[in-house]
Amino acid sequence: MFHKKIKPVLVAFIIIMSPSFLVWSQNLDSLKVNELKGLAAILDNSWNNRNAEEFSELFTKNADFQFSSGTILKSKEAIKEAYRSIFSQLPVGLMHKSQFDHVRFLSTNIAIITGIVFLGMGNNDEQSRTVSFTAIVQKANDQWMIEAIRLMEPLKKD
Numbered sequence: 001m002f003h004k005k006i007k008p009v010l011v012a013f014i015i016i017m018s019p020s021f022l023v024w025s026q027n028l029d030s031l032k033v034n035e036l037k038g039l040a041a042i043l044d045n046s047w048n049n050r051n052a053e054e055f056s057e058l059f060t061k062n063a064d065f066q067f068s069s070g071t072i073l074k075s076k077e078a079i080k081e082a083y084r085s086i087f088s089q090l091p092v093g094l095m096h097k098s099q100f101d102h103v104r105f106l107s108t109n110i111a112i113i114t115g116i117v118f119l120g121m122g123n124n125d126e127q128s129r130t131v132s133f134t135a136i137v138q139k140a141n142d143q144w145m146i147e148a149i150r151l152m153e154p155l156k157k158d
Helices: 003-018 021-048 051-054 075-091
Strands: 061-064 096-105 111-120 131-142 142-153
Touching: 021 051, 021 096, 021 111, 021 131, 021 142, 051 075, 061 075
Parallel strands: 061 142
Antiparallel strands: 096 111, 111 131, 131 142
16 A cells, blocks of 8 residues: 555656756746746836836736835836826936846746846946846736836945
8 A cells, every 4th residue: 555655756756856857847947037038028118118007017906016215006006107207207218127136936827036127328327227126926817917026226335
């Protein structure tokens, strides 16, 4: 009886640890990371085009967005309204570019992303700045959406 219970577990362990399964799993994660980079590209594009509606559509209905100042927006609608105002006040040419540092999948449809947002007028902009972020994203109906995001000012170097 004991052998009948152990055999399926042992077979599953051998499959999971096999090189072909590990490569398949890594390829699946790479595909999901590429999907998340696509989400970031859409976010950058909507920010750079100052499109608050498109920008807010990347967030879930009850998403929250915390600025480095501590202000928290607590819904997709609040994010849209805040960014309508923010976008109307930004200087022409100020660009937003997201870069991932790390992606951790908690499940097949939930991930935590850490990274940096570059804000500036171009490659040689002396007034450009970076902001660190942590985001929780969720995939529903075959689409990744942002559930929560936290912006943080980078630590100042002495």
